[in-house]
Amino acid sequence: FPSVNAGWQISNEPFMDPVKNTISNLKLKASYGILGNQNVTSYQYETTYFNYPVAYGFNNILYGGAGTTQSNPDITWERAATFNVGVDFGFFNDKLYGSFNYFNKVTSDILQHPTDVPSLFGAALPDENVAKVRDQGWELELTYTLKTGKVTQSFSGNVSDNHNKVLKLTGNSTQQIYNEDVFQLIRQVGSPITEYYGYKTNGYYQNQADLDHYPKPVGAVVGLGDVKFKDLNNDGKIDDNDKTQLGDPFPRYTFGFTYRIAYGGFDLSAFIQGVGKRNEFLRGELVEPFQANYGATLYDHQTDFWTPQNTDARFPRLAIAGSASNTNNWQHGSDLFEFNAAYARLKNLTIGYTIPAKFVAKAGIKKARIYLTGQNLVTLTKLKFVDPELTEFGNNVGFTSSTSARSYLLPVFYGAGIDLSFQ
Numbered sequence: 001f002p003s004v005n006a007g008w009q010i011s012n013e014p015f016m017d018p019v020k021n022t023i024s025n026l027k028l029k030a031s032y033g034i035l036g037n038q039n040v041t042s043y044q045y046e047t048t049y050f051n052y053p054v055a056y057g058f059n060n061i062l063y064g065g066a067g068t069t070q071s072n073p074d075i076t077w078e079r080a081a082t083f084n085v086g087v088d089f090g091f092f093n094d095k096l097y098g099s100f101n102y103f104n105k106v107t108s109d110i111l112q113h114p115t116d117v118p119s120l121f122g123a124a125l126p127d128e129n130v131a132k133v134r135d136q137g138w139e140l141e142l143t144y145t146l147k148t149g150k151v152t153q154s155f156s157g158n159v160s161d162n163h164n165k166v167l168k169l170t171g172n173s174t175q176q177i178y179n180e181d182v183f184q185l186i187r188q189v190g191s192p193i194t195e196y197y198g199y200k201t202n203g204y205y206q207n208q209a210d211l212d213h214y215p216k217p218v219g220a221v222v223g224l225g226d227v228k229f230k231d232l233n234n235d236g237k238i239d240d241n242d243k244t245q246l247g248d249p250f251p252r253y254t255f256g257f258t259y260r261i262a263y264g265g266f267d268l269s270a271f272i273q274g275v276g277k278r279n280e281f282l283r284g285e286l287v288e289p290f291q292a293n294y295g296a297t298l299y300d301h302q303t304d305f306w307t308p309q310n311t312d313a314r315f316p317r318l319a320i321a322g323s324a325s326n327t328n329n330w331q332h333g334s335d336l337f338e339f340n341a342a343y344a345r346l347k348n349l350t351i352g353y354t355i356p357a358k359f360v361a362k363a364g365i366k367k368a369r370i371y372l373t374g375q376n377l378v379t380l381t382k383l384k385f386v387d388p389e390l391t392e393f394g395n396n397v398g399f400t401s402s403t404s405a406r407s408y409l410l411p412v413f414y415g416a417g418i419d420l421s422f423q
Contacts, residue, residue: 022091022092023089023090023091024090024091024092024093024094024097025088025089025090025094025097026087026088026089026090027087027088027089028086028087029084029085029086029087029088030083030084030085030086031082031083031084032081032082032083032084033081033082034079034080034081034082035079035080035082036077036078036079036080037077037078037079037080037107038077040077040078040111040127041127044071044072044075044111044126044127045071045072045073045074045075046071046073047068047069047070047071048068048069048071049066049067049068049069050066050067050068050069051064051065051066051067052064052065052066052067055067069126070123070124070125070126071126072126072127072128074129075111075126075127075128075129076109076129077109078107078108078109078110078111078129079107079108079109080105080106080107081105081106081107081108082103082104082105083103083104083105084101084102084103085101085102085103086099086100086101086102087099087100094145095144095145095146096142096143096144096145097142097143098140098141098142098143099139099140099141100138100139100140100141101138101139102136102137102138103135103136103137103138104134104135104136105134105135105136106132106133106134106135106167107132107133107134107135108129108132108168109129109130109132110129110130110131110132110133111127111128111129111130111131112127112128112130112131112169112170113125113127113128113170114128114130114170114171115170115171115173115176116170116171116172116173128170130168130169130170130171131166131168131169131170132166132167132168133164133165133166133167133193134164134165134167135162135163135164136162136163136164136165137160137161137162137163138160138161139158139159139160140158140159140160141156141157141158142155142156142157142158143155143156143157144156150263150264151261151262151263152261152262152263153259153260153261153262154258154259154260154261155257155258155259156257156258156259156260157255157256157257157258158255158256158257159253159254159255159256159276160253160254160255161252161253161254162250162252162254163192163250163252164192164193164250165190165191165192165193166187166188166189166190166191166192166193167189168189169187169189174188174189175187175188175189176188177197181283181333182283182330182331182332182333182337183196183197183198183246183281183283183333183334183337184196184197184198184243184333185197186245188245191245191248192248192250194248194249195245195246195247195248196245196246196247196248196249196279196281196333196335196338197243197244197245197246197333198243198244198246198332198333198334198335199229199230199238199242199243199244199332199333199334199335200229200230200232200244200246200334200335201227201228201229201230201334201335201336202228202229202230203228204224204225204226204227204228204306204311204313204316204317205222205223205224205225205226205228206224206311207224210224210228211223211224214228215229215231215236215237215238216237216238216328217229217237217238217239217328217332218237218238218239220238220324220327220328221324221325221328222324222325222328223317223324223325224306224308224317225305225306225307225316225317225325226316226317226325226328226329227316227328227329227332227334227336229242229332229334230242232244243333246279246281246334246335246338247279247335247338248279249278249279249280249281249391250278251275251277251278251341252275252276252277252278253275253276253277254273254274254275254276255273255274255275255276256271256272256273256274257271257272257273258270258271258272265353265354265355265356266351266352266353266354267350267351267352267353267354268349268350268351268352269348269349269350270346270348270349270350271346271347271348271349272344272345272346272347273344273345273347274342274343274344274345274380275341275342275343275388276342277342278340278341278342278388279338279339279340279341280338280339280340280341280383280388280390280391281337281338281339282337282339282386282404282405283337283404283405284404284405284406285297285404286299286385286386286404286405286406287302287337287404287405288330289302289305289315289318290318290320290321291321291330292321293321299385301384301385302315305317305318315336316329316336317329339382339383340381340382340383341381341383341388341390342381342382342388343379343380343381343383343388343389344379344380344381345376345378345379345380346376346377346378346379347375347376348373348374348375349373349374349377350371350372350373350374351371351372351373352369352370352371352372353369353370353371354367354368354369355368355369355370361423364422364423365420365421365422365423366421366422366423367419367420367421368418368419368420368421369418369419370416370417370418370419371416371417371418371419372414372415372416373413373414373415373416373417374412374413374414374415375411375412375413376410376411376412376413377412379410385405386405386407387407387409387410389410390405390407
């Protein structure tokens with residue numbers, strides 16, 4: 001693929017010494033390439049046959065038969081055109097060094113099922129190269145090394161951001177809406193590839209005036225402590241015309257930080273990673289109290305529910321499954337299910353000591369280091385009842401089989417060890 005790289009080297013002329021002592025490395029770089037995606041279903045370009053164990057009945061006997069799939073002989077690979085530009089730099093003899101990179105990737109000819117086909121056609125059409133998506137992002141990395149006497153320290157950090165936008169969908173469609181349990185997903189030209197879709201909440205019905213005058217979902221019976229939804233089109237009722245984008249699930253401002261220090265034979269390293277911004281929609285028994293009587297459980301984090309004495313609660317009033325109140329509050333997809341999944345986590349902490357060589361040399365040991373280590377020791381997040389790294393999406397940005405907050409608890413690990421190098 002075509003690429004361009006440019007670099008700059010400091011001259012050895014004496015008058016350049018002040019610059020050399022400050023800027024020890026500077027390299028500009030850029031590249032452009034087009035890559036095909038072969039990770040698609042095989043043989044879509046030709047008709048294939050498969051066996052029907054039970055295709056039809058004749059004379060009260062079931063018979064098998066053959067079926068065919070629709071083909072698309074004009075199908076091609078998806079194409080990703082990526083442009084990268086960046087700079088590597090170093091200062092003060094590389095005591096401080098790092099890099100900054102920006103990328104812009106446009107993926108075209110994305111395979112999608114046609115959506116503008118009459119249902120009376122009676123068969124599923126093959127994928128077509130129709131959709132187009134843009135991904136843009138950047139990454140910054142910095143490392144600083146500090147030596148003071150016998151102490152050596154290093155500080156390394158990185159932060160990156162990535163966002164995407166749908167440029168084209170199948171046929172003449174400008175949006176696609178998918179039903180996913182109580183809330184929906186939307187894909188819309190000009191917006192991220194997948195967004196949550198539903199109602200915006202507007203607090204709770206707090207008094208009789210709210211019950212008498214505030215718009216309600218069509219056919220709903222509500223009471224004090226039930227959720228109010230925003231009437232976005234101001235027509236005096238809550239219906240599908242009031243649904244809107246509620247945010248996307250993609251993490252923003254992913255970051256990491258590593259600190260190392262060494263003194264004598266002692267060393268310590270700590271690694272912190274996290275996400276600066278992320279919206280996550282969760283449902284199920286860990287979100288809705290007594291969810292459809294599935295678990296008949298009220299968890300500690302669900303106890304902040306509306307009462308006349310707690311009108312600014314996180315959750316609406318308690319109501320039994322199947323009641324009008326429960327239907328209004330929990331069966332309408334809204335940002336009631338939205339949680340802040342930003343977090344910072346002490347992913348790893350290791351403390352070690354290297355035994356002086358004179359104490360282990362007689363045993364034929366060149367180097368001996370003992371250490372203590374821990375993983376996932378501390379997590380700072382507002383989302384306390386599940387791992388904030390949990391996601392309901394698969395690698396293809398499609399929902400998995402469940403949108404409930406069900407996962408194994410994040411393990412906290414403590415360990416000790418010894419590293420030996422023999423002569």
